[in-house]
Each structure stands twice: as structure tokens, then as C-alpha cells.
Amino acid sequence: MPDMPYRWSSTEPPQRLELWPHRSLPPQGFATFIIVTACMLLIPLLAVLGSPVLWGLLPFLGGALWAIWYALRRSDADGALREDLTLAADTMELVRCNPRGDQQSWQANPYWVRVEMHATGGPVANYLTLKGGDRAVELGAFLSPEERAALFAELQDRLRALNRNAH
Template structure:
């Protein structure tokens, strides 16, 4: 699962949840995919070597490979999201690091913090929010539906314990 619980063993126990989007294509595989795509596109061009047709097709096929590279690179950049939820004895604090460097922060007294799951009506099914201190913030919207369901039960249990 693309989230992990850590517990510190200091004088004040702190439970830390880190969430991140699933990365199905690691950076090394990204390079191999682009290379494989370029080779597979180049294979049908072999019969056209030395002809004018090659020069007519080459710009479009190059544009296709560059478009694939840009789309995969942009997707990898947009998936650089990290959410950190810290549950201390008195306070719950959520920090979200967005892809472009912006950081969003929310904190609330743990006693007043509530976890809610919106089965419908949110941007995704089984949308999870934390409510407290006059605000409602989302958590884990990038997770899969099953992961959000599991996270909801874990969060509900850990906030109350």
C-alpha cells in the first residue's frame, strides 16, 4: 500500500502516517519504456531507408515518441505528492507537500478531530476527510478505492485510541 504508519518512542508517543500516490513506472523503467517505444516505431521504417517516404514519416514518429516521453514525465512530476499525518497525544496535524513545492497545513485538537468517509458526492468514491478546528480537509484522495476504505478504518481506530 502506498502509505505507512510509524510510531516514535519518545516521551510523547507520536504516530506518523505517510501517504503517497502509487508509482507503477519507476524512473529506470521509464527510460526503458521510451527506448522500447522508439525501437518499435523505428522497425517499420526499415523498408523506407533511403527513400523520400522516410523523411515524410520521421517527423511524425519522432513527435509521437517525444509526446510519450513528455506525458510520462509530466505524470511522474504530478505524482510527487506526500501527505504526513502526525497524531500526538493532544494534537492531530496534517501536512501536504504538493508537486510544485507548495505546502498545505492543518492542525486540530485530537479530541475534536473526526474522520468522515463520503461514499458518494466527493471527487472520488469513498472520499476521506478530517474535520476539526472549523475546517474539513481531504486525505488520501489519490489512493485506490480499497486503500481508502482500509485507511478510513485505520484512521478512525487510531484517532480514538
Template sequence: MPYEWQIDTAPEDSGAVSYRLRLWPYQSLPATGFVWFIGITAGLLSLPMLAVVGTTALWGLLPFAGLAIWAIWFALQRSYRKGQTYELLDMNHNALHLQRHDPKRPVREWKTNSYWVRASLRNGPVEHYLTLTDGQREVELGAFLTPEERVALRDELQDRLGRLRR
């Protein structure tokens, strides 16, 4: 799953626990796969042009092949930039701090008392829309996760929030 929990425990005498959750979008094509995909696509696009090498038709087809390779490159690079989005959720007995980091945008933050926070799922803009609320403000968490991952995350969040309240 594209999220991971870190648990920090304080010294034995205090018994305090804090949790850190890091969420990120799933990346299906690693950097080496990107290089291979662009190379193979360029090679396959050049195969039909071998038939017109030495003719003026090559110069008519070459810009379109170059444009196709550039469009694929641009789309994949844009996808990688969106993949740099991540969310950090820090929780302890007294506070909850949520940060969303998007490329080329300021960091969005939400701070509240962790005692009052509730995690809930509802059908809104997407299936199993995961939100956190403290009764005054409601924020979305894990918009880039699949519906099944949001359900699992909600269960884990409720469990950890319950442990912090005890």
C-alpha cells in the same frame, strides 16, 4: 498500500504515543521500466521506417516518429512529477498536523487538536471520499488512493485517534 504508519513512543513514565502517516500516489512504472519502455517504443517505431530508408519518404516520416517519442516521454515525465505529491499526518495526544506537498506549489497545512478530529467517508467528488474534520474545518486526505484503500485508511485512522483519546 501506498501509505505507511510510524509509531513513536515516549519514555516509559509518560506513556505518550505519537503517530506519523505518510501517503503517496502509486507509481506503476519504475525508472528502469521507463527506460525500457522508451527504448522499445523507439525501436518498434523505427522498424516500419526501415522500408523507406534511402528515399525522401523517410524525411517525411521521421518528424512524426520523433514527435510520438517526445509525446510519450513528456507524458511519462509529467506523471512522475505528479507522483512526487505526498501527505504527512502527525498525531499525538494534543495535536494533529496535516501537510500536503505538491510539486511547484506551497505546502498546505492544517493544525488542530486531535481530540476533536473525526475521520469520515462520504460519496462526494469521488467514491468513498475520505475527510478529516474538527467541527470547524473539513480537509480531504488521500485523494490519490483507491476507494478500497480509503476505506481501510479510515478504519486505521479511527482506531489510532481512539487510542490517542484514552
């Protein structure tokens, strides 16, 4: 099984599931990309080295490099999203830690929770929701459709086993 962007901490209650978005550009990849981009932006300047045109182009190339740096850093900050699901005999809690630092939480009795996967009709393919009480919450919307399908099966199995052992 390929590496999934989620991890179960245990098989015994309380079970914890941590989910996170893919990180396609690690820190060393970021540094390499910025250095290579800067070098590529400097190549056209070789033709105008020693002329006043150099000073006219330099601010634009510097601005382009800064915009790329800013966009990648912003993307990295937005990827700080995390979802933590705790599954115990008497409660199920989902806490979503958003990139800007605020948190959202949801709780329900696991006996009444339904795990639903909407193959179509949701904002993403294989949209995964937890429905308990009067609310339905999304889970792992940042995962790929295949990862959500795998998580759906795992979560159903763990919830079924938890409810079977509790009663």
C-alpha cells in the same frame, strides 16, 4: 495485507502517517518503455530506408517519441504528491506537499477531530475527510476506495486509542 501506499512510523505518540500515490512505472520501466517504443516506431522506417520519404517521416516519429517521453515525465512529476499526518496527544497536523512544491497545512486538537468517510457524494468513492474546528480536509484522495476504507478504520482506531490514553 497487500502493500499500501501509506506507512505509519510508530504506534506511540507522536504517530506519523505518510501517504503517496501509486507509482505504476518505475524508472527502469520508463527506460524500457521508451526503448521499446522507439524500436517499434523505427519499424515502419525500414520500408522507406534510402528514400527521401524517410526524412519526411522522421520528424513526426521523433515528435511522437518526444511527446510520449514528455507525458510520462510529467505524470511522474505529478506523482510527487505526498501527505504527512502527525498525530500527537495535543495536536493533529496534516501537511500536503503538492507536486509543484507548494505546501498546504491543517491543524486541530485530536480530541475534537472526526474522521469521516463518505461512501458516495464525494469527488471519489469512499471519500475520506478529517473534520476539526471550522474546517474539513480531505485525506488520501489519490488512494483507491479500498485503501481509503482500510485507512479510515486504522485512523479511527489510532485516534480513539490516543484520546483514551490522553484522558
